[in-house]
Amino acid sequence: MFKIPVSGILLGASKVSTKMFVPSIGLHVSAPMKLKEIHANKVGGKLIIEGAFVPSPRKDHLIQNNNECCPLCSLGLDVKHTDVLILSQFVRSDGCMMPRRVTGLCKTQQKRMSKLVSMAHKAGLMCDLAPANSKKDPSKRKLWKKYNTYYDESTIKVYESHFKTIKDNIILDYMKSKNPEN
Amino acid sequence: MSQLGRVKQWNTFARCWHLFDAAWQNPLECSPTIEKYLKGLNKPIYHPLVDCGDHVVVINSKQIAFPGEEWRRRAYFHHTGYSGGATWTPAWELHDRDPTMIFRKAVYHHMKGNLFRRVVMERLHIFSDSNVPEEVMENITNQIPPLRSIPKTLSSYSKEEIEKYPKIIDYPEDFILSKN
Numbered sequence A: 001m002f003k004i005p006v007s008g009i010l011l012g013a014s015k016v017s018t019k020m021f022v023p024s025i026g027l028h029v030s031a032p033m034k035l036k037e038i039h040a041n042k043v044g045g046k047l048i049i050e051g052a053f054v055p056s057p058r059k060d061h062l063i064q065n066n067n068e069c070c071p072l073c074s075l076g077l078d079v080k081h082t083d084v085l086i087l088s089q090f091v092r093s094d095g096c097m098m099p100r101r102v103t104g105l106c107k108t109q110q111k112r113m114s115k116l117v118s119m120a121h122k123a124g125l126m127c128d129l130a131p132a133n134s135k136k137d138p139s140k141r142k143l144w145k146k147y148n149t150y151y152d153e154s155t156i157k158v159y160e161s162h163f164k165t166i167k168d169n170i171i172l173d174y175m176k177s178k179n180p181e182n
Numbered sequence B: 001m002s003q004l005g006r007v008k009q010w011n012t013f014a015r016c017w018h019l020f021d022a023a024w025q026n027p028l029e030c031s032p033t034i035e036k037y038l039k040g041l042n043k044p045i046y047h048p049l050v051d052c053g054d055h056v057v058v059i060n061s062k063q064i065a066f067p068g069e070e071w072r073r074r075a076y077f078h079h080t081g082y083s084g085g086a087t088w089t090p091a092w093e094l095h096d097r098d099p100t101m102i103f104r105k106a107v108y109h110h111m112k113g114n115l116f117r118r119v120v121m122e123r124l125h126i127f128s129d130s131n132v133p134e135e136v137m138e139n140i141t142n143q144i145p146p147l148r149s150i151p152k153t154l155s156s157y158s159k160e161e162i163e164k165y166p167k168i169i170d171y172p173e174d175f176i177l178s179k180n
Helices: A071-075 A084-090 A107-122 A160-178 B003-013 B027-039 B091-097 B101-110 B117-121 B159-164
Strands: A036-043 A046-053 A148-150 B017-021 B055-059 B065-067 B075-079 B086-090 B124-126
Touching: A071 A107, A084 A107, A084 B159, B017 B027, B027 B055, B027 B101, B027 B117, B075 B091, B086 B091, B091 B101, B101 B117, B101 B124
Parallel strands: A148 B065, B017 B055, B055 B124
Antiparallel strands: A036 A046, B075 B086
């Protein structure tokens, strides 16, 4: 993905070719939906291009997290695959799950949420969040996919090895405390 | 006799008609509940030889739900009687042909196999959608509550509701929401 340095860019633009600003490259002169906007101003013979911050649309309704844990762990919610208002927060406009560096969740919760999101998609609960060419009505899907399905959240298995290492570490610590000489 | 007691007695001795909405309900889970009303197990005068069962009208049987991969894993067996006449049909294929069949089979197979079973099944009326004939609809006096809550889709919420719902995470500073 294209990234801009935090401080604004200044370019002596008279020499810069216009090819750089063709949308196919991924650099845009302005975009209303970005958290960061690129402004281009012409002052005299110079073109000044700068990246400016835009306030986040979620700023007013954000739950503050003062914990060390990830935002979901600290809330202690039992999220089901039918809770589309929560799950849609971790999803892009085309319905795909956002990566961990964007969501900021812990490994376990990220894995769990991605499974719940796929469950909600299969159950046809988040039809609006889908690629433009998809059939949004779940009853128009093929074969068995057109019928209503629900899912059991207890079937989600996340990071069994992760929990196993934690368990092993606890046992090792206990053994060490028993025999401090070894 | 009090007024309530009198109505209770009417309901016990009359043949009541119950409505059940099968949208998003698992037929295998509902069958014990529906059997209770069909046989009259909820009545104090119940006896296997007393004909005290009620009618149950099931609507929206096309919208029944199954868990996980049940739609393709569940197979319905049929044998024509001739050699090589056995067939195993997946649940979704059977539902394509007749949207009331799975529900009827679920209730039928849940009941104990005896001579009364076919008689009791005659009181079960299943409709694939909500278009019920008026002569059936005018008898109905009671609705059986759904066992499963119907999940709400994201499009059923208004745009304001989605925006004002408490947010758990915020976007990072250099995040691009959409590529135009």
